Amino acid sequence: xxxxxxxxxxxxxxxxxxxxxxxxxxxxxxxxxxxxxxxxxxxxxxxxxxxxxxxxxxxxxxxxxxxxxxxxxxxxxxxxxxxxxxxxxxxxxxxxxxxxxxxxxxxxxxxxxxxxxxxxxxxxxxxxxxxxxxxxxxxxxxxxxxxxxxxxxxxxxxxxxxxxxxxxxxxxxxxxxxxxxxxxxxxxxxxxxxxxxxxxxxxxxxxxxxxxxxxxxxxxxxxxxxxxxxxxxxxxxxxxxxxxxxxxxxxxxxxxxxxxxxxxxxxxxxxxxxxxxxxxxxxxxxxxxxxxxxxxxxxxxxxxxxxxxxxxxxxxxxxxxxxxxxxxxxxxxxxxxxxxxxxxxxxxxxxxxxxxxxxxxxxxxxxxxxxxxxxxxxxxxxxxxxxxxxxxxxxxxxxxxxxxxxxxxxxxxxxxxxxxxxxxxxxxxxxxxxxxxxxxxxxxxxxxxxxxxxxxxxxxxxxxxxxxxx
Numbered sequence: 001x002x003x004x005x006x007x008x009x010x011x012x013x014x015x016x017x018x019x020x021x022x023x024x025x026x027x028x029x030x031x032x033x034x035x036x037x038x039x040x041x042x043x044x045x046x047x048x049x050x051x052x053x054x055x056x057x058x059x060x061x062x063x064x065x066x067x068x069x070x071x072x073x074x075x076x077x078x079x080x081x082x083x084x085x086x087x088x089x090x091x092x093x094x095x096x097x098x099x100x101x102x103x104x105x106x107x108x109x110x111x112x113x114x115x116x117x118x119x120x121x122x123x124x125x126x127x128x129x130x131x132x133x134x135x136x137x138x139x140x141x142x143x144x145x146x147x148x149x150x151x152x153x154x155x156x157x158x159x160x161x162x163x164x165x166x167x168x169x170x171x172x173x174x175x176x177x178x179x180x181x182x183x184x185x186x187x188x189x190x191x192x193x194x195x196x197x198x199x200x201x202x203x204x205x206x207x208x209x210x211x212x213x214x215x216x217x218x219x220x221x222x223x224x225x226x227x228x229x230x231x232x233x234x235x236x237x238x239x240x241x242x243x244x245x246x247x248x249x250x251x252x253x254x255x256x257x258x259x260x261x262x263x264x265x266x267x268x269x270x271x272x273x274x275x276x277x278x279x280x281x282x283x284x285x286x287x288x289x290x291x292x293x294x295x296x297x298x299x300x301x302x303x304x305x306x307x308x309x310x311x312x313x314x315x316x317x318x319x320x321x322x323x324x325x326x327x328x329x330x331x332x333x334x335x336x337x338x339x340x341x342x343x344x345x346x347x348x349x350x351x352x353x354x355x356x357x358x359x360x361x362x363x364x365x366x367x368x369x370x371x372x373x374x375x376x377x378x379x380x381x382x383x384x385x386x387x388x389x390x391x392x393x394x395x396x397x398x399x400x401x402x403x404x405x406x407x408x409x410x411x412x413x414x415x416x417x418x419x420x421x422x423x424x425x426x427x428x429x430x431x432x433x434x435x436x437x438x439x440x441x442x443x444x445x446x447x448x449x450x451x452x453x454x455x456x457x458x459x460x461x462x463x464x465x466x467x468x469x470x
Contacts, residue, residue, distance in 0.1 A: 006260050006430055016258040017201070019246070028246040028256065029220075031108055034091045042094035044068065047390055049157060054391050055150025061382050061405075063150040064390035069157070070147050071379055077187075078372040083261070083365060086194035087187050090240035095161050096177055099168015100225070110219055117168060122175045129274035132185030133281055137323060139182055140285050141316050144292070144304035174225040177240055184240075189278045190365045191236035192264035192358075193427075198230070198239055201255045206231035214245040214254070221247030230254060235264045237275070265358050265431045266438065273350075276357035277328065279364055283460075284323035286367040290467055294374045331357065334456040342440055342449030355439045356453050359432035363457060366424025367464055370417035374468075377413055381406040417468040425461040432457060 003011045019025045027033050051064035060066035081088045101107055103115045145152035160181070167176040177184050200206050206214075214230040217223035221244040224230055228238060230245035231253075245254045291297065292304040292315075299311075306312035335353040384400040395401070409416070436450040437443065 004434075006262075007426075010260045012260050012263055012266070014260060015199075015255075017255045018196075018258060019254070019256045024256070025246070025252065028243050031110075031247065034243060035108060037092035038094050038097055041092050042097060045094050045157065045161075049154055051386075051390050052150040052152075052154030052157070055154075060148035060150060061379065062385060062389075062392060063153075064386045065150050065153045065157075066147065067379075067383050067386045069153060071375060072383055075372045075376045075380075078365075078368050082187055082190045083193060083369070084195050086191040086196050086198075086236045087184075087239060087241050089187060090177065090184065091242060093177075093183075095164045095181070096168060096174060098161070098165045099176065100174070102165075102169055103173070104222070110217070110222060112217075112219060115172070117172075118170050119172045120170055122171050122179055126179060128179070128272060129185050129188070129278050131180050132182055133274065133278050135180060136182035136185055137281055137285070137320065140288070141319065143289065144301075144306060147293075148305070173227055174240060174242075175227075178226060178238060185278055186282055188237040189275060189282065190361060190368075191239075192267075193262045193361055193365055194236055194264075195258060195261045197236055197257050197259055197263070198241060198245070199233075199255055199257060200231050201253050203231070205251050205253045209251065209253075213248045213250060217244070218248050218250075221245070221249075223248070234267050234269050237264070237270070262362060262427055262431050265361060266434055268355075268438065271354050271358070273354060276354050277324070279357050279360040280327045280331065281323045283360055283364045283367065284319070284327050286364065286371055287464070287467070288319050288322065290371055290374070294371070295467070331360075331456065334452045337452035338436075338449040341451055342445040344440055344442075344445045344449070347440060352439060352449075355435050356432070358435060359428050359453060359457060360460075362424045362427035362431065363421075363460060366421050366427075369424070370420040370464070370468060373416050373420070374413060377409050377416075378407045380408060414469040418465055421461055421464050421468065425457065428457050429454065 003013060005011050019028060048065040048068055052066075055063040055065065060070075077089060097107075099117075103117050103119075105111045105113070105116055139156065142152060142156070146156050147153075163180065164176045167180065206212075209231075211218075212229070212231065213221075213223075215223050215228075224244060225242050226238060226240045230239075230249075233239060246252075292300045300315075302308070303311035303315040332353060335356055336349060338356065339347065339349055339352055381403060382405065384403040388397045388399065388401040389395045390397075432453055433446070433450050436446040436453065440446040440449050
């Protein structure tokens with residue numbers, strides 16, 4: 001029987017286990033990892049917060065907090081951490097460290113006693129992405145402030161850290177990360193496209209292991225802080241890669257695998273309207289951010305930066321309606337056309353709408369990577385300056401304070417963005433037709449039903465190409 005191959009080249013069932021190498025497995029089983037990366041990032045974020053507070057309303061391009069968070073960190077997320085390493089930022093994120101410390105009563109060792117705090121269950125009705133969707137969208141209302149005003153970045157990051165700590169005292173384990181953190185939401189969505197995963201190696205070993213220490217914990221590791229059953233989960237979406245399952249599994253049955261990009265898109269598990277709307281919101285924000293930050297329309301920049309109250313409120317209204325109503329509404333029309341074209345009356349329109357929304361994950365990620373090129377290539381040289389003078393006190397720690405602003409490859413920016421969009425468009429098509437075959441019972445129905453969705457993806461890509469290249 002022939003295997004399903006991505007673009008006719010890569011077997012979608014192919015996996016290569018990186019943890020079969022002893023140094024990698026030893027690293028993952030050590031309690032120093034990921035503690036050391038977390039502590040390092042905590043140190044960096046202390047500097048970021050100090051720079052944001054001391055920087056006040058100074059120019060953002062010469063502020064350590066602005067440059068590290070909205071240039072270096074953001075670009076690393078979109079270029080490497082999410083598309084390649086799934087949710088690796090969650091592995092090293094310092095935001096929940098204080099709440100988790102209060103729960104466990106320890107930073108390094110494993111406390112076998114009862115966790116501290118109230119340990120309340122998160123409300124069942126909110127166990128989804130809806131709060132993260134709203135939180136992330138609302139934060140983008142202030143993008144014209146925290147990307148250029150250090151104090152705004154200080155307030156945003158300080159608020160996230162404070163909420164994470166308070167929730168750690170009230171709710172069980174990583175409830176904040178699972179259901180509230182705005183960064184967690186888009187990582188979860190786009191991690192389905194990532195080229196790595198954490199999975200159990202042999203399901204039979206897990207089945208025969210009655211204690212399920214990867215979920216409950218033991219003297220070597222805590223039970224999954226993300227409230228997952230590591231022995232059975234099938235998607236990257238909600239795995240924060242904390243590595244506790246590697247430490248607590250007595251049979252070394254957890255694996256860190258390389259895999260084809262996008263493999264999770266075909267996993268029909270926990271698909272829902274919350275994830276569908278996350279894909280619409282991320283696509284809409286990518287469009288609005290380009291228009292307001294990299295486009296030639298000065299009036300939009302003034303609206304985003306609240307030059308006038310009326311203009312700012314107009315921006316918020318347009319932004320919200322586009323992300324929550326216009327894009328989902330247009331997609332709904334094309335989903336309805338898919339049902340009509342297919343001729344199938346049994347498959348529900350809701351199922352069509354949700355399943356096909358996952359075709360937007362590759363193209364959405366591509367749009368964000370293309371946008372990120374427009375951030376780092378013109379502005380990346382500022383990072384050299386702020387590394388030597390993080391608080392704008394006239395320091396020259398590494399001899400790079402006087403490096404001039406030097407845009408790189410900006411003459412090729414539009415072409416890089418266009419090529420990126422086209423590559424991810426091809427991934428959307430490749431997985432889109434597979435999703436159509438997964439949704440409709442007959443091949444001919446799937447082919448006919450795929451036509452409207454193919455049209456939507458093509459028109460969306462052409463729109464972004466027009467924006468980026470003209």
